[in-house]
Amino acid sequence: MAELRIEGLRAGVEGREILHGIDLVVRSGEVHAVMGPNGSGKSTLSHVIMGRPGYEILAGSVTLDGRDVLALAPWERAQAGLFLAMQYPTEVPGVSLEAVLHAALDAAGRGGDDVAALVEGEAARVGLDPRLIERPLNVDLSGGEKKRNETVQLGVLRPAIAVLDELDSGLDIDALRACARRIEEATEQGLGVLAITHYHRLLDVLRADRVHVLVRGEMRASGGPELAGELERSGYAAWARPEELAEDAAPAADPFADPFGPGPFAGQV
Ligand code: ADP
Ligand code: MG
Secondary structure (H helix, E strand, O other), X not given: OOEEEEEEEEEEEXXXXXXXEEEEEEEOOOEEEEEOOOOOOHHHHXXXXXXXXXXEEEEEEEEEOOEEHHHOOHHHHHHHOEEEEOOOOOOEEEEEHHHHHHHHHHHOXXXXXXXXXXXXXXXXXXXXXXXXXXXXXXOOOOHHHHHHXXXXXXXXXXXXXXXXXXXXXXXXXXXXXXXXXXHHHHHHOOOEEEEEOOOHXXXXXXXXXXXXXXXXXXXXEEEOOHHHHHHHHHOOHHHOOHHHHHHHHOOOOOOOXXXXXOOOOOOOO
């Protein structure tokens, strides 16, 4: 039984606070969806959980089974059981998917596993062309192939908790179904999931237990799966504050203002 616990998390980048106090607990077998408009801080949350350099932690904690995740290097977080499927998977020229998984399983003490067989099996489950297993990781792959690739890694590595950052972006409907189904099956084996998404369609296959609404770096609402449908019908406006709606609707107050000058969050970090 694994538990990812995020408490009072405030984080920013380049001197600007983006996450203003996030509380979230994801346990084995649970699927938590985080939905929010562009720029609300969803990817920032995923990067902070996984330890991408450049993000500053201002307050709060992230623990996995009580262990301080924020004190670990990204590879140690992976070894501890965390996994991130990136919104924009990185291209790694010269290194194949199989080589990456070989190294990862070696490091995890699973060097005895038949990596080739595992990768082939997972590729077949999500419809990834087996020829891509030997090709450099993500290089020149289509959006759908990249996301299938991420899902193969998840299937082989068997993390305790996976963060999926817009697994559904750049994906055709067949690839989306295949990937979502594979991950749904993994949840039945105990995987806990934090699924960041804009759309309900991912959740048609990967069933969410809880849905959270992230607006401007704050969790504004949490509810059951019905909340995802409600969001898709009504948009995020219902969870914005009146002054934020006015800000979004109004033209820039000063047409000569410096567009690169301090924004609304200046001085908060
Ligand atoms: P979302 O994934 O919800 O669309 P992000 O977390 O990517 O939102 O971004 C939230 C805000 O933080 C945006 O205003 C974005 O421009 C800013 N931001 C995110 N990462 C960086 C970065 N590395 N450098 C500068 N600004 C960033
Ligand atoms: Mg994002």
